[in-house]
Amino acid sequence: MAQPSRKLKPLPHKHVLYERAVQTPHHEAAFADRVYRRLNGRPASRLREDFCGTAAIACQWVRRRRSNTAVGLDLHRPTLDWGATHHLAKLPANARQRVTLLNRSVLSPGPGTGSMDLILALNFSYWVFKDRPTLLRYFRSVHRSLARRGVFILDIYGGPDSLEELRERRTIGGRKRGFTYIWDQARVDHITNETLCHIHFRFPDGRSIRKAFTYDWRIWTIPEVRDVLADAGFSRTTVYWEGDDDRGGGNGVFRPQKHGEPGKAFIAYIVAQR
Ligand SMILES: C[S@@+](CC[C@H](N)C(=O)[O-])C[C@H]1O[C@@H](n2cnc3c(N)ncnc32)[C@H](O)[C@@H]1O
Numbered sequence: 644m645a646q647p648s649r650k651l652k653p654l655p656h657k658h659v660l661y662e663r664a665v666q667t668p669h670h671e672a673a674f675a676d677r678v679y680r681r682l683n684g685r686p687a688s689r690l691r692e693d694f695c696g697t698a699a700i701a702c703q704w705v706r707r708r709r710s711n712t713a714v715g716l717d718l719h720r721p722t723l724d725w726g727a728t729h730h731l732a733k734l735p736a737n738a739r740q741r742v743t744l745l746n747r748s749v750l751s752p753g754p755g756t757g758s759m760d761l762i763l764a765l766n767f768s769y770w771v772f773k774d775r776p777t778l779l780r781y782f783r784s785v786h787r788s789l790a791r792r793g794v795f796i797l798d799i800y801g802g803p804d805s806l807e808e809l810r811e812r813r814t815i816g817g818r819k820r821g822f823t824y825i826w827d828q829a830r831v832d833h834i835t836n837e838t839l840c841h842i843h844f845r846f847p848d849g850r851s852i853r854k855a856f857t858y859d860w861r862i863w864t865i866p867e868v869r870d871v872l873a874d875a876g877f878s879r880t881t882v883y884w885e886g887d888d889d890r891g892g893g894n895g896v897f898r899p900q901k902h903g904e905p906g907k908a909f910i911a912y913i914v915a916q917r
Pocket of ligand 1: 665666693695697716722747748765766
């Protein structure tokens with residue numbers, strides 16, 4: 644007897660999986676808010692999310708206060724469109740009109756992208772700039788786009804693991820109903836510090852989405868980035884280092900530190916003041 648064909652549920656969209664695996668827009672918006680307030684004694688209102696992708700943080704930012712506005716910049720129109728449908732359209736009308744998404748390069752941001760209180764470049768996206776002159780050009784442009792007392796926040800990863808060709812797996816949402824996120828450092832070049840990384844997703848029924856995202860990056864270090872920020876005109880940079888969870892991992896709490904203790908891998912924020 645012929646077996647009835649088993650109809651498989653469609654897999655979630657890769658942006659849904661990406662956001663569940665590597666983004667916590669609520670935390671990122673709260674962190675930026677806290678840092679700005681700590682430095683300036685008043686809340687920020689105008690935020691720009693560079694390399695915004697689906698603009699999850701920009702949309703979260705305008706939910707926080709009625710006075711908040713956000714601009715998102717990304718080169719990839721289909722990703723911006725996905726964000727417009729899945730995040731922007733779900734905001735209440737009064738919040739939606741305070742978000743502007745622009746299909747532009749962060750290197751030439753253009754009209755409507757200046758006088759910002761906060762500019763964010765997260766998930767290491769500025770690593771797409773592989774040489775110092777281009778990184779400096781980007782940081783100079785960010786500096787020009789900030790209002791007086793404006794703050795630029797970037798994240799960075801490092802440690803010996805970042806220089807290895809390796810795969811890191813994490814199960815998200817439980818073994819049976821969730822999925823596995825795989826961070827694949829497929830190539831690392833110790834002369835140029837260039838790296839080719841992929842994100843794959845695997846599902847409990849055996850299906851997978853291979854190379855859902857690919858990043859062709861240069862690995863930058865904290866001292867290098869601080870150096871370029873200083874050359875771009877930033878008056879002060881501070882590293883926010885993650886605390887320990889006492890089990891060999893990070894606890895998700897980032898505080899200003901002058902020195903970073905050794906470990907196999909870290910993620911940190913660099914906060915640059917105009
Ligand atoms: C790693 S994803 C970041 C997505 C999201 N912002 C996050 O934090 O997870 C990098 C994004 O940068 C965009 N991108 C790459 N080069 C860019 C450029 N020069 N200007 C604007 N966006 C760029 C890509 O289209 C992609 O959406």
